[in-house]
Amino acid sequence: MVRGEAGSPWRLGIIGGGPAGSFFAHFASRWSSRLQIPVSLIIFDGKSFQKSGPQGCNLCAGVISRSLQLRLKEEGIFLPAKRIMSWVEGYRLHIQDESIRLESPPGRQGKVATVFRGNGPRYTRFPDIVSFDDFLLNWAQDMGARVIPFPVQSLRFPEKDGDPIIVLYGSSPTSLAEEEVDWLIGAFGVNTNLGQKLQHFGLGYVPPATRLTFQAELKFPGDIREEIIGHDIHIFFPRHRLIRYATLIPKGQFTTLTIIGWKDISPDILQQFYELPEIKKRFPPSKPTCFCYPRIVISSCRPPKNPRFLLVGDAAFCRYYKNGLESAFLSARLAAQAIFENYSRKNSNKIYYHRAEKFIIKDNFYGRILFRCNDLIASFPPLTKFNLSLIRKTCESFLSRQLKEILWDIFTGEKPYRQIFRACLQPRLLWEILKFSIIEICKKRKNEISHSGLAAPHESHKISQPEDSNKTEVSRQDLFLSSSKVMMNNNLNSTSGEISSAFDKAAALSPTSLYSVKSLEIKETTSLSNKTIVVIGGGPAGTSFAIKLRRLVRHQPQPPRIFLYEGKPLEKKSHYNQCLGVLSPPLPEIMEKELAFPSPGL
Ligand SMILES: Cc1cc2nc3c(=O)[nH]c(=O)nc-3n(C[C@H](O)[C@H](O)[C@H](O)COP(=O)(O)OP(=O)(O)OC[C@H]3O[C@@H](n4cnc5c(N)ncnc54)[C@H](O)[C@@H]3O)c2cc1C
Incomplete structure (x- = not known):
């Protein structure tokens, strides 16, 4: 039979x-x-x-991806709400000093869930089995x-x-x-x-x-849980000889810490984790309610x-x-x-x-290749910065959206690695990255060239005295400007289009190359040839003055160099000089005549 x-x-x-x-x-x-x-x-x-602690637990971080939830639903398996500890809103990647938040790509439904594999951490009791x-x-x-x-x-x-x-x-x-x-x-x-x-x-x-990992259930104070962890999964990529990455996962009152090492995890890993600068500044050390060393x-x-x-x-x-x-x-x-x-x-x-x-x-x-690439990017600061700037600077462009989606898929595991790998190699993405890199390199080179003749940051910007001056000091004032950084550009031209492009260049300066005006010495000068003129304030008065001056001196054999300092990134919506914005006659006409500004009405 x-x-x-x-x-x-x-x-x-x-x-x-x-x-x-x-x-x-x-x-x-x-x-x-x-x-x-x-x-x-x-x-x-x-x-x-049904037991709490490692006795009843299969030792895992307990993140249930949306793809698994979908598969379960298709099989008619519906996970009851009381077994879910938290719903995840986003993923926050912390790479050295930088952080970036990822949200679910548009068009994908549901949320990542977190659960306890056993009945919660050691010595805890829930009203129901979780x-x-x-x-x-x-x-x-x-x-x-x-x-x-x-x-x-x-x-x-x-x-x-x-x-x-x-x-x-x-x-x-x-x-x-x-x-x-x-x-x-x-x-x-x-x-x-x-x-x-x-x-x-x-x-x-x-x-x-397999590799030995570390896992602990932590109970942070309520404000840290709500304000710092929130409903996000935090992934840290520290530059550490033992820790490859660590995750903090919200689970109701608890936060699950998982540490994955380059090799088997050593027993003092929790202490090493708390000593990481990126952790120290965010979290107070918290004694784990429960911990284990599972194999992955x-x-x-x-x-x-x-x-x-x-x-x-x-x-x-x-x-x-x-x-x-x-x-x-x-x-x-x-x-x-x-x-x-x-x-x-x-x-x-x-x-x-x-x-x-x-x-x-x-x-x-393909997963191994993607993780290796990620390790490389996370361990080499210039690469980290470049990658994050790709995502941040290009805002909601194709490039930014694609890169965020790729990262989301890698860290949630929602798509097969092969599919993610293919997405990384799509020609349009590679082209956009190349284009962005070339533009960035050119901008950097241009800024370096245009600033090569200037004093180093934090030194006073000396306006040299004319040789033929009588060296009398007309007035001497020390002006203390706000401590915020002041942007600078020396590339003014007489038309409005060029002025705005000069501002773009200033905005593109990296923070380390921004100059801060600390004090100013004003001296009499009789000739403008070959001199340096500094205009402080890039509002209508400052820019009009700079444009007009540039127009007046442009045919001189040795025209003065004109610098305009402006601290506000005016191209951003949140930064503007408060005004109703009405250009009443004859202002448009004067602007056109004196500054070669095309009249807004034309
Ligand atoms: C640190 C860490 C974090 C993780 N985080 C996640 C995550 O967030 N999301 C995710 O999807 N995956 C995660 N995983 C992976 C996940 O835990 C495993 O892939 C999953 O548990 C595998 O299920 P399994 O049933 O094969 O094995 P297990 O879950 O290990 O279950 C094995 C079962 O076999 C039983 N058993 C063992 N020996 C015997 C025996 N001799 N006789 C009878 N029974 C026995 C055990 O008691 C146990 O119940 C993580 C893994 C680790 C190490």
Whole structure:
């Protein structure tokens, strides 16, 4: 009698009742109804997700991407509101001294959610069970799975094809019970030693490579939580020899800190984190309510050769540094599909790993490239500044929107890495970056040339005395201007268009090249040739004076150099000189005649 076809159900054993195990039970149940194959689903897991602290937790940051939420909805799995700790509004990237906020690209619906995998941090009590894994395991039970609340200690694989696999389970290796199964699904993750044990079973299985990370539940004072963390996920990319990146994730009253290192995390990592300048200035050290050192998957496993033993979730492979829960969902779906579609053949395992390779594992190749690029940009300040200026200066342009979307997709994991990688290489984006770079370099060069003859910042700007002057000081005043920086340009010309372009150049100066006027010495001068004239204030009086003067002296053999200082970035809407803006006659006429300003009415 073939199992599953004539009444006696297929026995599917699942080691691990985490997300991968529960998702597999869900899909297996769906396939069994669709193909009318009776199944008996048995989940082995010694953990109770209704407990708080690491005992009931599968050690993860608990970010549920929108793409996973969508997949769950499509399967009819609706996560109840009380299991969600926070809804995320945006992502804030902190790279050295700079920060940038990313919001969801337009047209995408829903919000990223955060959950506790277990029933909250150690010693906390919630009025209801909040655990995400508990919800999924209940779901699996509702789909017909039976849970055996003990860990699996060992396995016995039959010598004869078709004989059952024996699962040995129990709380200690000395008192074991047995369960026979026809198929075995390994969904045991990477945070127990079962994977290492199985490596020596001669099955060919080698667990994926992992890295030790750090995770803590922090309780910051309410004002810090609300004002600094808010509803955003904060990602820090410090220049630190141990910390690759760290995230702060809002979860109701708590904030989850996750630290990912360049290597395995060391025990004093929390102290090192609090000592980072970008953290020190924002957060007071907070003692963790709960902490752990979970392992994160960084490569894929070598699959076992046994055709009736399939691995899903972290025990097999995972998306590179992102959305492990979604990978668990996808691998469980692929495994169930491979088993049920090919149950009469003996190659379901090969079909499964082949598909997983195509849809999940290969994508990590692009993920690694993207993360490496990000590391490079974050660790090299000029590159960081350049990249952030690309996003900031180009405002809501195509370039800015695309770059923000790419960053959003990398850090939320909403799109496959390959798709993000392709987006990075789209010709229009590359062209815009090249164009922006060339313009920036030209602007910088021009500014350097035009300022090369000037005094260094913070030195007094000396207006030289004419050789033929009688050196009498007419008046001497020290004018203390506001401490704010004053922009400068020396490139005035007589037409309005050129004046405004001169302002653009001034605005493009980098903060370090801005000059601040501290004091001023006014001396008598009799000739203007080759002199320096400084106009303070770029309002109508200052600019009219500068334009008129420039027009008057332009045919002189050695015309004076004219500098105009103006602190307000007047091209911005928020900066203007308060006035009703009425140009009553004969002002337009005078402006046209004296300053060669085209009349606004023309
Ligand atoms: C620091 C960190 C942060 C992360 N943050 C996120 C995130 O924000 N979002 C996200 O999507 N992913 C995240 N991940 C990845 C995510 O945690 C995993 O990809 C996901 O938990 C994999 O699910 P799983 O069911 O395969 O394994 P697990 O969640 O580890 O579940 C394995 C289950 O198997 C059980 N088990 C183990 N051994 C045995 C045994 N011998 N017998 C019986 N049962 C056993 C365990 O008790 C457990 O319940 C993070 C990972 C780390 C390390």
